[in-house]
Amino acid sequence: MRERRTIRNIAIFIFVTLASGWLGLVLDRILEPQAEGESLGMGLWLILPLLTTLCLRGFAGDGWRDMGLHPNLKANAKWYLVSLVIFPIGTATMLAIGKITGWISFSNFGIQAFLQGFTGTLFFNFIKNIFEESVWRGYLAAKLIKLRTKDIWIYLIVGGVWGLWHLPYYLFFLSEQVMAPVLPVDRISFALWAVFSMVCWSVMFVELFRITGSLWPVVILHMIEDSLINHLIIDGHITISAGKEILVSPVAGIITSFLYLTVGLLLRKSRLFKTTT
Numbered sequence: 001m002r003e004r005r006t007i008r009n010i011a012i013f014i015f016v017t018l019a020s021g022w023l024g025l026v027l028d029r030i031l032e033p034q035a036e037g038e039s040l041g042m043g044l045w046l047i048l049p050l051l052t053t054l055c056l057r058g059f060a061g062d063g064w065r066d067m068g069l070h071p072n073l074k075a076n077a078k079w080y081l082v083s084l085v086i087f088p089i090g091t092a093t094m095l096a097i098g099k100i101t102g103w104i105s106f107s108n109f110g111i112q113a114f115l116q117g118f119t120g121t122l123f124f125n126f127i128k129n130i131f132e133e134s135v136w137r138g139y140l141a142a143k144l145i146k147l148r149t150k151d152i153w154i155y156l157i158v159g160g161v162w163g164l165w166h167l168p169y170y171l172f173f174l175s176e177q178v179m180a181p182v183l184p185v186d187r188i189s190f191a192l193w194a195v196f197s198m199v200c201w202s203v204m205f206v207e208l209f210r211i212t213g214s215l216w217p218v219v220i221l222h223m224i225e226d227s228l229i230n231h232l233i234i235d236g237h238i239t240i241s242a243g244k245e246i247l248v249s250p251v252a253g254i255i256t257s258f259l260y261l262t263v264g265l266l267l268r269k270s271r272l273f274k275t276t277t
Contacts, residue, residue: 014140049165104248129226
């Protein structure tokens with residue numbers, strides 16, 4: 001009975017989540033023209049997955065125990081450190097590759113301006129990602145784990161839904177001026193590649209959640225990613241040679257995606273070793 005309820009609630013969550021952005025677009029078509037990136041439809045897209053999670057946990061029998069709200073600081077000290085350094089080390093690796101190959105230019109890079117932008121967005125991104133990770137890892141991954149779903153399916157479902165939820169954002173809501181520095185391709189190509197990247201990255205996020213049993217290391221991981229990588233690219237601190245973005249972009253490059261996929265698989269190996277010792 002409980003298993004069927006969990007499956008039902010997961011199905012409801014996925015349906016509402018994947019519909020949220022398209023409902024937002026319909027809302028924007030009905031209303032008067034609004035500022036790009038600040039429309040009510042985009043707000044609906046952002047908030048519906050979280051509201052669905054809260055309703056399912058509060059009123060549909062899901063409860064709160066598997067959300068990972070306990071920080072487990074003493075047991076997870078080294079994993080908190082890992083959550084802090086994964087993206088700085090990964091980004092430094094990609095920048096080093098770009099420097100060696102000559103594919104990344106640092107002519108616009110200013111350490112003071114970069115650090116100000118990085119530190120200035122940490123608090124906002126921490127708060128934002130409490131809500132976001134409560135949805136993706138704290139709900140969807142947690143419920144699939146509860147069902148004893150095979151690892152590969154957890155990665156594909158969590159990463160796939162996470163990515164497909166972004167489709168309306170990349171296809172309609174996001175400004176092309178923001179997209180171009182990341183990957184200068186058409187919107188459809190950008191969206192499809194972003195979904196693939198999120199599936200690769202999802203292994204790392206899911207495994208950090210599983211090995212710690214806590215939401216907070218994943219919130220920190222996501223906070224660092226948003227403040228570090230997005231700021232680096234979108235604010236123009238580095239410039240990537242035309243045609244090389246698909247390889248070395250710290251946001252969506254092929255090498256980048258497989259680097260973080262490897263990190264995720266190493267975390268999985270650590271978790272499996274931990275459970276057998």
